[in-house]
Each structure stands twice: as structure tokens, then as C-alpha cells.
Amino acid sequence: MIAGIIPARYASTRFPGKPLAEINGKSMIQRVYERAMQSPALATVAVATDDERIAAHVRSFGGNVVMTAAHHPSGTDRCYEAVTQLDGNYTYVINIQGDEPFIDPEQINELAAVLHDGTTEIATQMIAVTSYEELADMGEVKITLNTQSEALYFSRMTIPYIKGVDEKEWHLHHTYYRHVGMYAYRTDILRALTQLPVSALEKAESLEQLRWLENGYRIKCVPTKYESHCVDTPEDLERLAKKFA
Numbered sequence: 001m002i003a004g005i006i007p008a009r010y011a012s013t014r015f016p017g018k019p020l021a022e023i024n025g026k027s028m029i030q031r032v033y034e035r036a037m038q039s040p041a042l043a044t045v046a047v048a049t050d051d052e053r054i055a056a057h058v059r060s061f062g063g064n065v066v067m068t069a070a071h072h073p074s075g076t077d078r079c080y081e082a083v084t085q086l087d088g089n090y091t092y093v094i095n096i097q098g099d100e101p102f103i104d105p106e107q108i109n110e111l112a113a114v115l116h117d118g119t120t121e122i123a124t125q126m127i128a129v130t131s132y133e134e135l136a137d138m139g140e141v142k143i144t145l146n147t148q149s150e151a152l153y154f155s156r157m158t159i160p161y162i163k164g165v166d167e168k169e170w171h172l173h174h175t176y177y178r179h180v181g182m183y184a185y186r187t188d189i190l191r192a193l194t195q196l197p198v199s200a201l202e203k204a205e206s207l208e209q210l211r212w213l214e215n216g217y218r219i220k221c222v223p224t225k226y227e228s229h230c231v232d233t234p235e236d237l238e239r240l241a242k243k244f245a
Helices: 028-037 052-060 075-085 105-112 132-136 167-173 187-193 200-205 209-214 234-243
Strands: 002-008 044-049 065-067 092-095 122-128 142-145 151-155 177-186 219-223
Touching: 002 028, 002 075, 028 044, 028 052, 028 105, 044 052, 044 075, 052 065, 065 075, 075 092, 075 177, 075 187, 092 105, 092 187, 105 122, 105 177, 122 209, 132 167, 151 209, 177 187, 200 209, 209 219
Parallel strands: 002 044, 002 092, 044 065, 122 219
Antiparallel strands: 092 177, 122 177, 142 151, 142 177
């Protein structure tokens, strides 16, 4: 069975109280929860939070909520504590971003599709790069893959370098992928990940998944056509509310 966990915290440097922000009549966390519930791949969905305001709101619309500790450094850690509190034996956990109110349930199904045989340790998603601007954007994390569609490396820089070609045309000569940040973890692997110390590559690029690669874990990368629409600031919220009105 697969559990969908939505980590949600009240504190945010750029947007405090973000999960409770309203978008066209519903809170962001309610929108994420309701869309996750539409995925038949998930046996259960729960919001994991350390804030009673968020918990009370989730209960008010009939959602399932798990209270977790306040000290977790990442959503990965919060997901593991949450799944240990759920009733049932879950082989996998999908970490669903609480700041993507317009996530498509089919995107969750795509990720879940690679989990059925139990051999996948960690899985995430990627989308093809279609322009030089995407490739050059250091806010977009690029992925280099092996022949099994497992990540060799994630970087904010463009990798690989293509010798003898103008960099503005690199995307025309090689299939580049950028990361779409939803993760699935086998539950035993998730537990192990929470025990790992911060790594050198993780510090360098500020990418948690590099810690896992440095420690020998395999990350399966699943192609998707669905864009990630994250809310990091009130301005993002306003833009998305208009887009999806």
C-alpha cells in the first residue's frame, strides 16, 4: 500500500501561514488534499504538521491530519514520523508538496506506477527541457541519468557540457531533464534516509537528494508532462489564482 503524506508547516520566511492562504474560496492545503484524494494509487492521504492551526483547519474540512514534531529539518523527516503514526502497513510513502495547490492526480499515479514490484528505493519526477532559458535557470535543477533512468547527479548547473556547440543550442543536441520535486520512498529506505548526516554535495548545491546519492541510494526518475506550480510568495499565489480561476 502507498500512503500520500502532505507535509505542511506554518512558519515560512517568505510566506508565513502559507498552507492556510485562500485561493478562489479554498485554502491551499485543502486544494492539495482534495486533489491527492482523487488518486486511486493512494491507500490513504494525510497532512503532516506541527501546527495546531493547520491541524484544526484540516479537520474542519474532514481531512486526515497527523501531528509531528516541530524540529524536523525537511519534509522527508516529517513524512517518516507521520507514516509511523498511521494505521496500516505502508510499503511506500509519496511526499506530496503542500504548496502545489493545482497538482494533477494523474501526476501522483505516474509516480506510483514504478513502485509496484517493491524494488524501487526512491522515485521522483522529471520533465524535458525545451528552451535555453530553462537550461540556464539555476533555480531549475537538472538531472543526469544512467541507462535505467536512475539519477547520476542533480545540479543547478547545466550538465552535461556539450563540447563544440554553442550553449544556447545545447538543448537541441541532447535531451535534458529538469526535476519536478515530488518523491516516493520505500518505507524502510525512508527510515534510513532520516538517519543520514548532511553531506558535502548537499551543502554545495543545497539539494537534499544529493545526500542520498552520496550514500549509494538509487533514485528512479519518471518522466511527466505536468508542470510544477509552486507557491513560494504571496505574488505566486495571486498569479496562480488568476491562471486557474
